[in-house]
Amino acid sequence: MIVFPTTIEEALAATGTLRAGGTELQERRRLPGMGGDLVDLRDTAGLDELRFSEGGELRIGAKRRIAEIGGHPEVKAKYPGFAEAVGGLATPQIREVGTMAGNLLQRTRCWYFRAPETGDRCFKRGGNECSARGGDHLYHACFDLGPCVSVHPSTIGMAMLAYDGVIEVASSGPMAVAELYGDGSNPRVDHGLPEGAVVTALVLPPPRTGEHSAYFRAISRARSEWPLVEALARVVVEDGTIAQASVALGGVAPVPLRAPAAEAALLGKAPEPSVLGEAARAATEGAAPLPMTRYKVELVVGTVLEALERAFAREPVELASSNDKLPRPAETSP
Ligand SMILES: Cc1cc2nc3c(=O)[nH]c(=O)nc-3n(C[C@H](O)[C@H](O)[C@H](O)COP(=O)(O)OP(=O)(O)OC[C@H]3O[C@@H](n4cnc5c(N)ncnc54)[C@H](O)[C@@H]3O)c2cc1C
Numbered sequence: 001m002i003v004f005p006t007t008i009e010e011a012l013a014a015t016g017t018l019r020a021g022g023t024e025l026q027e028r029r030r031l032p033g034m035g036g037d038l039v040d041l042r043d044t045a046g047l048d049e050l051r052f053s054e055g056g057e058l059r060i061g062a063k064r065r066i067a068e069i070g071g072h073p074e075v076k077a078k079y080p081g082f083a084e085a086v087g088g089l090a091t092p093q094i095r096e097v098g099t100m101a102g103n104l105l106q107r108t109r110c111w112y113f114r115a116p117e118t119g120d121r122c123f124k125r126g127g128n129e130c131s132a133r134g135g136d137h138l139y140h141a142c143f144d145l146g147p148c149v150s151v152h153p154s155t156i157g158m159a160m161l162a163y164d165g166v167i168e169v170a171s172s173g174p175m176a177v178a179e180l181y182g183d184g185s186n187p188r189v190d191h192g193l194p195e196g197a198v199v200t201a202l203v204l205p206p207p208r209t210g211e212h213s214a215y216f217r218a219i220s221r222a223r224s225e226w227p228l229v230e231a232l233a234r235v236v237v238e239d240g241t242i243a244q245a246s247v248a249l250g251g252v253a254p255v256p257l258r259a260p261a262a263e264a265a266l267l268g269k270a271p272e273p274s275v276l277g278e279a280a281r282a283a284t285e286g287a288a289p290l291p292m293t294r295y296k297v298e299l300v301v302g303t304v305l306e307a308l309e310r311a312f313a314r315e316p317v318e319l320a321s322s323n324d325k326l327p328r329p330a331e332t333s334p
Pocket residue numbers: 017018019020021022023024025026041062063089090091094097098099100101102103104105106107153154155156197198199200224225226227
């Protein structure tokens with residue numbers, strides 16, 4: 001059965017799996033035991049906001065399409081690294097249909113999880129082993145954080161982590177993206193959102209004046225593919241030294257990761273090539289590759305360096321005056 005709730009309350013009361021764009025879910029539903037009833041959010045009101053709040057936060061409704069956010073002029077101006085990550089993922093077709101919340105909550109693309117024949121042994125499908133660990137894990141983790149060695153597929157999750165983003169969950173309130181994903185040690189889940197919970201919005205803190213940011217991905221073909229490694233770098237320079245730094249990594253672990261050693265290597269230093277190089281190498285701190293993923297550790301260095309260099313090559317974010325006086329993008333209907 002499929003239902004089309006018109007309110008968030010109706011969606012919460014309905015029984016079944018939530019469907020937004022369906023670009024991930026529909027494929028997953030072909031797996032044994034993953035069918036069942038659907039709660040389609042197509043007609044659900046209250047999931048489409050797009051505005052700056054009074055405090056200067058950017059609020060993006062859960063159902064907003066990826067393409068719209070990646071190409072939104074205000075998002076590009078205030079959060080260039082975020083817009084770049086969002087606007088370049090997957091394919092134009094997927095970005096037109098896929099939603100912001102659906103991207104955060106998509107499940108792993110690990111080929112053992114997705115295989116009808118072997119998937120029932122997988123931790124994430126209720127089994128008790130990780131076939132990838134002893135099998136073909138060429139595209140899997142190089143930060144070995146738990147029994148499962150899949151990599152988290154969400155580019156937007158990685159970008160939100162770099163921006164200390166938060167999600168709004170109906171009836172339970174805000175949840176930090178860092179908390180949503182956790183530390184990767186629980187092999188059974190891809191995220192910690194409770195069953196049946198409805199994400200209503202994604203929230204980014206106010207943009208920082210003078211911030212440089214950029215996103216870069218290393219990918220095995222020119223386009224239409226998940227990245228091998230991806231990174232988002234944000235830096236603010238004050239009086240010639242780096243005063244704030246955030247570096248996030250995707251494609252390397254069962255959850256998106258921050259790279260605290262890279263951030264520490266940047267803080268208080270002048271943004272010189274040697275400093276960026278040291279930070280990029282520091283981003284591998286804690287890496288524990290599998291036999292087939294050693295190449296990713298080297299890719300982390302190059303990917304972070306490229307993101308940092310691109311960030312500094314880009315003009316910093318200019319705010320009109322203060323964060324609470326930002327021009328607000330017009331409310332638009334879905
Ligand atoms: C070739 C290809 C390349 C790709 N490359 C990338 C890439 O590089 N980076 C990347 O991030 N992704 C990539 N993707 C994946 C794509 O981005 C996702 O399929 C898409 O973002 C999912 O969004 P959706 O709205 O269709 O989600 P759905 O398929 O509808 O749902 C996904 C999950 O989210 C849950 N959900 C959806 N909305 C809500 C809500 N409001 N509250 C609670 N739960 C909800 C659903 O229950 C489901 O479990 C790629 C896909 C393809 C086919």
